[in-house]
Amino acid sequence: MAKAFKYGLKGITGYLEPAERDLLRSLIADVISMLQPEDRTGQDPLAALIGLDMDVAEPTDRAVKRLLPNVVKDDGAASLEFRQLTERSLRETKIGALRAAALDLDKDEVVLTPDGARHWSMALNDVRLVLAERLDIRDEADAEHVHRMQDWSQAEDVESYLALVYNFTTWLQESLVQAMLQSMETRR
Amino acid sequence: MTISVAPGPDTQEGIRTGTAESTDSLTAPDIPWNLVIWNDPVNLMSYVSYVFQSYFGYAESKANKLMMEVHKKGRSIVASGSKEQVERHAVAMHGFGLWATVEKASGGPGGSAGRSGGPGQGKGKRG
Numbered sequence: 001m002a003k004a005f006k007y008g009l010k011g012i013t014g015y016l017e018p019a020e021r022d023l024l025r026s027l028i029a030d031v032i033s034m035l036q037p038e039d040r041t042g043q044d045p046l047a048a049l050i051g052l053d054m055d056v057a058e059p060t061d062r063a064v065k066r067l068l069p070n071v072v073k074d075d076g077a078a079s080l081e082f083r084q085l086t087e088r089s090l091r092e093t094k095i096g097a098l099r100a101a102a103l104d105l106d107k108d109e110v111v112l113t114p115d116g117a118r119h120w121s122m123a124l125n126d127v128r129l130v131l132a133e134r135l136d137i138r139d140e141a142d143a144e145h146v147h148r149m150q151d152w153s154q155a156e157d158v159e160s161y162l163a164l165v166y167n168f169t170t171w172l173q174e175s176l177v178q179a180m181l182q183s184m185e186t187r188r
Numbered sequence: 189m190t191i192s193v194a195p196g197p198d199t200q201e202g203i204r205t206g207t208a209e210s211t212d213s214l215t216a217p218d219i220p221w222n223l224v225i226w227n228d229p230v231n232l233m234s235y236v237s238y239v240f241q242s243y244f245g246y247a248e249s250k251a252n253k254l255m256m257e258v259h260k261k262g263r264s265i266v267a268s269g270s271k272e273q274v275e276r277h278a279v280a281m282h283g284f285g286l287w288a289t290v291e292k293a294s295g296g297p298g299g300s301a302g303r304s305g306g307p308g309q310g311k312g313k314r315g
Binding site for chain 2: 089
C-alpha cells in the first residue's frame, strides 16, 4: 500500500508498491503517447526548429483538448494561431514532466527534489485530467460520484476500475501538493 | 519550483524581453489583457493555490483567495498585463494543467472581464 508523500529532512518522500509503480508508469506512458506530436516529414525544418507548427489543429480527442486547451474562449481562429506558435513546446513541456516522473519510479521509496516534485505534480495532474475525461467528469457532482468509489473489491468493470485509479492518483497528488506547500512555507 | 517574492506577474522572471516591449508598442500600448483561470472539477484546490504561489509568487492568502474565486464563481482574473505577458502566463498555466484563457480587459467574452476580485483590475479599463 502506498504511503502519502511527506516533507521532511530528506525533502519530499513517498512510498509506492511495485504494482502501484507499474500502474503509474503505464498511465504516464498513455498520456505521453497522446501528447507525442505527429511526425510530419514534410514540415519546414526551420519552422520545426523554432517550434512553429503551421499544420496544427484543434485536438478532436476531448482529453487531448483538455491537456492543450484553446487560449481564447469562443475564438477558434485566434486560438489556432496561438497553437501554431506554442503547442509544440507545450507538448514538450508536458512530456518532459511526465518522463521525469516516470524516471523516479524505479524504487519503492520516491525521493523528490523541488524540481522533481514540480514535475510529479504536473504529471499526476495531466494523468488525472485524462482519466477524468474518460470517466466523463463534467461537474462537481460527477466528481463526487466517482470519489465514492474507494473499495477495490467494487472494481467490476472498466469504469469502476478507472474510478479507483482516478481516486488513487487524486490521493497521491493531494499528498504531494500538501508536502510541496509545506516545503515552500518552510523555505519562506 | 521557483519561489519568487515578486508582488505580481509584472516582475515575473523572463517576461520583460526586448521583443515583448517592441511588440507591445506596435499593437496595444495601454490596453491591458487579463489572464482568466476557469473552474474545473478535476484540479485540486491545493494544487491551484500551489501554482498561483509558485508561479506568480503570490502570498498564500492571495493565492487562496483567487483559488476560491475560481472555485465559487467559476472563473477568476489572476493576472493582467500586455497581451504577450498574459499569453506567456497562459502557456505556463496550460503546462500546469490549469484551464486558462486570455481576454482583453474590457469587453471580453461574456462581458465579465474587469469585474472586481482579481488583481490588476481597475487600471486602464476602456472600450
